Amino acid sequence: MKSFVSIVVPCYNQAQFLDEALQCIYNQTHTNWECIIVNDGSSDHTEAVANGWVAKDARFVYVYKNNGGVSRARNCGIEHAKAEFILTLDADDKYEATFLEKALAVLVNNAEIGIVSSWGRRYLTNGKPLQEFKSKAHSVSDFLFGNGLHMGSSLFRRECWEKSGGYDTDPRNGYEDWEFYLGVCKLGWKVKIIEEFLFFYRQHLVSRRTTMNRQYKDNMAFIYTKHKDLYLPHYEDMVNHFLDSIVSEKREYLKVKNKLEFKIGTAILRPLRFVKKLMR
DSSP states (O other): OOOOEEEEEEESSOHHHHHHHHHHHHTOSOOOEEEEEEEESOSSSHHHHHHHHHHHOTTEEEEEEOOOOHHHHHHHHHHHOOSSEEEEOOTTOEEOTTHHHHHHHHHHHOTTEEEEEEEEEEEETTSOEEEEEOOOOOSGGGGSSSOTTSSSOOEEEHHHHHHHTSSOOOTTOOOHHHHHHHHHHHTTOEEEEEEEEEEEEEEOSSOHHHHHHHTHHHHHHHHHHHTHHHHGGGHHHHHHHHHHHHHHHHHHHHHHHTSHHHHHHHHHHHHHHHHHHHTO
16 A cells, blocks of 8 residues: 655645645645645635635645744644655645655655655746756755755655654744754754755745845854754864855955946945035
8 A cells, every 4th residue: 555645735825826736736646645734824715725625635634723833834734644754835835746656755665764855946926937956965964054955845754753843933943944854864864855856936026935034143043052962063064164154245245346336336425425424
């Protein structure tokens, strides 16, 4: 009998995309699954869309909870899950039809692997392609300074979620995907990347990801502090990482500074700054 998989789809006010996400699940070539749709206190028609799929196929399950954020919604879905393999999918993203079949085969046949992902493509809400991302992540070292998967959706063992403590719901944890993967790999689990474009990430002009980037310092501090025991043995790696970041930012600054537009702007503002200085 084919392995059973629980797919968790948290949704908060994204009913307009939910149909497409659930359709990609319905289209999976691996058919032994349940899909738990977690309505995280939405004020739109998420419930109506979800119940439409529940009526269509008994493999879909609908759960409502008060709004608490994506980490709580995912944890809630996994708590309701019956399978030992968990697939997470945000309500505005989608997988190619063979992803579940291919990813599951990796987990079933490789006991040391805890997480399976794939290459992916980002695209705008209007369908315009943005970029491709090809992860090469394999172990904890690939998650020390960022999300080595470049995405939040993956197939993983329920045991990984249980032993790592699940998705951390602390409000300072803005990069919950990265922190979860880091916690799993910290326990010794390996990651496998399927080198095919099987995941599609919808990039909104103003997204939660953009908001989190504005809180970069606090989010990074939370992860580094929580996993201090992991980072201390990698002190030299941390120093090199931050020095490389400083050099990179300096290089970008000099690029901008040397542009003609920047020089013209500086020339225009120079007399105004002089006047402002005299008025102090």
